[in-house]
Amino acid sequence: MSTIRWIEAQPRSARWHSESGLPLPRRVVVADDRMSAAVAYRLACEGTALLWRGDFQNARQLLRAMDRRVGRAAPGPAGTPAETFRLYRRFRAHRARVLGKLLVLLEREHVLALRRAPDVRPACGEAYGPSDGDMAVALTELLGVISARQWREKGVYVPALGARVHPHYGVFAPTRGEYVDLVARAPLPRGGGVRTAFDLGTGTGVLAALLARRGAGQVVATDVSARARECARDNVRRLGLGRVVRVAGPGLYPEGRADLVVCNPPWIPARPASDLDLGVYDARGGMLQGFLDGLGGRLEPGGEGWLVLSDLAERLGLRSRDELLNAIDTAGLRVVDRLDTRPRHARVRDTDDPLHAVRAAEVTSLWRLAVA
The missing domain is CATH 3.40.50.150 (Vaccinia Virus protein VP39)
Structure with missing residues (x-):
């Protein structure tokens, strides 16, 4: 079982989970509302994961700011479509690695104990199944899980069927x-x-x-x-x-x-x-x-x-x-x-x-x- 470890008054640990196959973070530091986007981006690019312990909405704003910095390196069209495709996939993988360094902790029963955080338990239960103790995930993944539950509830209208189809996470x-x-x-x-x-x-x-x-x-x-x-x-x-x-x-x-x-x-x-x-x-x-x-x-x-x-x-x-x-x-x-x-x-x-x-x-x- 992959486990991340960090210091927060005392040594702590949690199970690491990544649906997109992000590697286990080797170094984790605690981050909160005082951390600037520039510092967060630099640490993430260096391979340091940031376990967020501040306000949930501020974490989303920080993620958007980091994404803007990543986007400055986005490739344009290359010599051939195949080369463009390879560069684009490489960039998207880099973007996923950098943004995936901003983590949140899901405690028992998938509780997200952050200020102004939504109740993510139903969405996480549908995506991950029953809780098995504390679990760390990338904020990008959690936002995808939340969005997936909204799609699942609303459904996608399919004109050829004259009905809605309800996609599950993944x-x-x-x-x-x-x-x-x-x-x-x-x-x-x-x-x-x-x-x-x-x-x-x-x-x-x-x-x-x-x-x-x-x-x-x-x-x-x-x-x-x-x-x-x-x-x-x-x-x-x-x-x-x-x-x-x-x-x-x-x-x-x-x-x-x-x-x-x-x-x-x-x-x-x-x-x-x-x-x-x-x-x-x-x-x-x-x-x-x-x-x-x-x-x-x-x-x-x-x-x-x-x-x-x-x-x-x-x-x-x-x-x-x-x-x-x-x-x-x-x-x-x-x-x-x-x-x-x-x-x-x-x-x-x-x-x-x-x-x-x-x-x-x-x-x-x-x-x-x-x-x-």
Whole structure:
């Protein structure tokens, strides 16, 4: 068990926890409202963690001030999109390390004993489970946990479903609706007579619910993440689809065959920094390859596999279109059709984003695949 230690009138310690994989702080000092942003930033850059014991709202202001200082080193567009992407990821990792040095202590039952602090116990209970004594976390992580509970309570409205989906902490939220719309409008195989469908990497369960709403007799949704499986089950219950959708895992494919297999893998073939990145990064395209390699043996005659994939990796120079088509061909599959759409999220319009040109040209596609 990782433990941080510090002096506060006497030696103290607490369990260290980081969902984003931040390393155990080796040196910890106590900080409060008297510490300036300049000093906090310098100590954090040197690798010293700051255990905050002052006012909670002042801690948030300090974090914003530190972030402004980190932002001065943000990279602009480089020579190629791939170089820009690598520099941008490196900067984001540096930013996470520096800002992650500002810590707070969650005491027993996830109590945050700071002045003007909100009651974080419900949010921490949902994210971390039962309390196991004092635990130190980065303030950035705690703010993410609080935000995640707000998203979970409010939900994300999905027009294609005509309902809200409620993401849990650590589960990728369906805020980019264009990929859901593709699954909503693609023609169903077998003339619409889909008896069984698989949704691989279900996340919140949004696509599994959509397939059920489109008339699939039985939908089996899988995910490698226990959090995602719990989230999907929660949403299935909320939507009243418990008799149609079954959540399984952690394997990619469930047992049996299906008339339709849908997979929306992470779009970027790069190594995730932590489990929180698994919705975005697919190391070496492993999930994509697993879907393609297993599809032929899991389809019923006349069935189809729907691959929902952005071409962002191609535009970043991380995977070519030929590599994708060769992988499809090598798996013994053929392309029946392809439906395309443009993203509508806010980052497409963010001209300050060093990857703006790539994001503005991005196309998301639904590839209809069948056995060759």
